[in-house]
Amino acid sequence: MNNGEIKAVGIVGAGLMGHALAQIFALKGFDVNIFDKNRAILEKIPEKMVVNLQVFLDLDLITQADADSCLEKITLCDGITDIYSKDCLIIEAVSENLGIKKEVFAELEKHVSPKTILCTNTSAISITSISENLRFKERVIGTHFWNPPHIMPCVEVIKSNYTSTGVFDTVVEFMKRAGKTPVKVLKDVPGFLGNRMQHALWREAISLVENGIATPEDIDRVVTSSFGLRLSFIGPLETADLAGLDLSLNIQKDLFPELESSVEPAPILVNRVNQGETGVKAGKGFYQWNEKKINRLINQRDYTLLKILNEIPPRNENAEE
């Protein structure tokens, strides 16, 4: 199947990621068929989408007609087989559990054409292991979207040990057609690209809290008001070149022995989780949370991200200047 042949998108799993994935493709005019084994979650999609779309409307990024047509393009399905049409690409966004994902793919394989491309939105599970027992492994691929996926441009497209080059190229092109920024991950490594870098940062941030070097507020503030701000426009390797690799080398020689390098999650994280302090869903994590505070933060995050994205000038990375 090539990029041009894809006219519809089937989605399995309508939780945090699945419902917002539906919005991406429906807004671009694709028919979207979505299924979740939990009917109540599925039926909440229109309500959640109205909230998501309102942010785009408020910032004049879409018209009311776009929003209406987006909602019309989405069909809530009664069974997993109903998400399939012969011109569709399928994205799995069910819970992060290898067994559940393998069952979903085995079920899909029974019903869809061998040419239908099957994507998984897993954050960390190996795409190769999800594909392992399937008959047509070459059409399974990782498409790791970032939360909130209807706003964040990046999709890491991950080649498993079995994914064909044709499927890989088609998915990269299709993601561009859907308005996303695909990034090619050529080897199926744990955490792909983004989560490897993100969790390296979180390991250090959590270690700084654990060692009483600063408060969570100040640790977050240093990121959002310094290098985090710069990172939305210029990446770490470009920044290293600008700073000078000789300087980076000298800093790393002194600093690396001091950085957190544990291969186990920090005790402070383990203890919090064991005590039920799992973050917003429990009302307590590194911070205290209530519903008003959570909703306000998510709302401000979405408006801010869209405003920043709208202002970032396009990068012409192939230009030789």
Ligand SMILES: NC(=O)c1ccc[n+]([C@@H]2O[C@H](COP(=O)([O-])OP(=O)(O)OC[C@H]3O[C@@H](n4cnc5c(N)ncnc54)[C@H](O)[C@@H]3O)[C@@H](O)[C@H]2O)c1
């Ligand atoms: N949450 C994030 O920030 C994030 C970011 C990137 C990727 N992901 C990945 O996306 C996937 C989904 O994550 P989420 O945060 O949306 O999870 P979620 O728990 O919000 O949603 C998962 C949904 O899958 C449904 N489900 C479970 N088994 C099913 C089955 N057999 N058939 C149909 N539906 C089934 C559940 O009912 C639930 O609604 C995971 O693999 C996760 O690692 C999550």
